[in-house]
Amino acid sequence: xxxxxxxxxxxxxxxxxxxxxxxxxxxxxxxxxxxxxxxxxxxxxxxxxxxxxxxxxxxxxxxxxxxxxxxxxxxxxxxxxxxxxxxxxxxxxxxxxxxxxxxxxxxxxxxxxxxxxxxxxxxxxxxxxxxxxxxxxxxxxxxxxxxxxxxxxxxxxxxxxxxxxxxxxxxxxxxxxxxxxxx
Amino acid sequence: xxxxxxxxxxxxxxxxxxxxxxxxxxxxxxxxxxxxxxxxxxxxxxxxxxxxxxxxxxxxxxxxxxxxxxxxxxxxxxxxxxxxxxxxxxxxxxxxxxxx
Numbered sequence: 492x493x494x495x496x497x498x499x500x501x502x503x504x505x506x507x508x509x510x511x512x513x514x515x516x517x518x519x520x521x522x523x524x525x526x527x528x529x530x531x532x533x534x535x536x537x538x539x540x541x542x543x544x545x546x547x548x549x550x551x552x553x554x555x556x557x558x559x560x561x562x563x564x565x566x567x568x569x570x571x572x573x574x575x576x577x578x579x580x581x582x583x584x585x586x587x588x589x590x591x592x593x594x595x596x597x598x599x600x601x602x603x604x605x606x607x608x609x610x611x612x613x614x615x616x617x618x619x620x621x622x623x624x625x626x627x628x629x630x631x632x633x634x635x636x637x638x639x640x641x642x643x644x645x646x647x648x649x650x651x652x653x654x655x656x657x658x659x660x661x662x663x664x665x666x667x668x669x670x671x672x673x674x
Numbered sequence: 675x676x677x678x679x680x681x682x683x684x685x686x687x688x689x690x691x692x693x694x695x696x697x698x699x700x701x702x703x704x705x706x707x708x709x710x711x712x713x714x715x716x717x718x719x720x721x722x723x724x725x726x727x728x729x730x731x732x733x734x735x736x737x738x739x740x741x742x743x744x745x746x747x748x749x750x751x752x753x754x755x756x757x758x759x760x761x762x763x764x765x766x767x768x769x770x771x772x773x774x
Contacts, residue, residue, distance in 0.1 A: 548676070558717075561740055630733070
């Protein structure tokens with residue numbers, strides 16, 4: 492790769508990061524702010540797609556594909572089905588049952604953000620060992636690269652998740668079939 | 675190459691937005707979406723930390739989180755639907771009793 496091509500690639504990467512960061516934050520804000528739950532779901536979809544693009548930027552190809560298929564495909568469809576089932580309830584109550592809930596929540600969130608920002612900017616916080624060099628080939632997340640540790644080191648956890656999914660599906664069906672006994 | 679710290683900052687922002695939504699909204703469905711938002715922020719930190727540390731296991735961890743989140747959504751939405759059938763509401767303020 493010539494230096495000129497290298498610089499162009501870096502510029503495209505930075506541009507994509509900025510665009511996708513803005514899109515992810517906008518989607519997240521619309522999840523929280525939107526009155527209509529359908530709009531919240533669409534905001535979540537935008538965030539999920541933007542984060543998937545950020546995964547691709549970091550060479551996590553398989554995880555990005557799984558994110559789009561599982562989250563955007565399955566989970567969000569489930570959310571939309573449930574919204575359809577229970578109806579769009581816009582009449583959310585905004586009277587505060589806990590006194591000063593918004594002020595307290597805002598204060599705590601602001602304090603945490605200030606603390607985290609302060610530690611990041613002023614603190615001596617090295618979570619990457621000094622002198623370590625990022626080698627993109629080591630974490631090129633192709634199917635083979637992710638599957639090798641998945642089926643060797645983590646095979647027990649993998650089987651446990653299979654059991655977990657079966658239990659979750661059975662539990663969901665049991666909950667859906669539950670009827671209160673006529674008393 | 676983008677500095678991994680920028681990804682961490684973005685993930686922190688997403689996590690805080692999700693936590694704020696979880697604390698401020700009353701609609702159980704929207705609160706659930708906020709939990710998904712927080713899980714996504716954590717996944718982003720795992721991917722970028724794995725990349726910074728040259729370790730593929732970060733991506734394996736994200737894979738497991740995706741599976742557990744899918745199971746969690748299935749059970750949680752089933753609970754929300756069955757609560758709605760009993761009480762005709764999805765607002766968490768109305769659900770102050772454990773009794774069904």
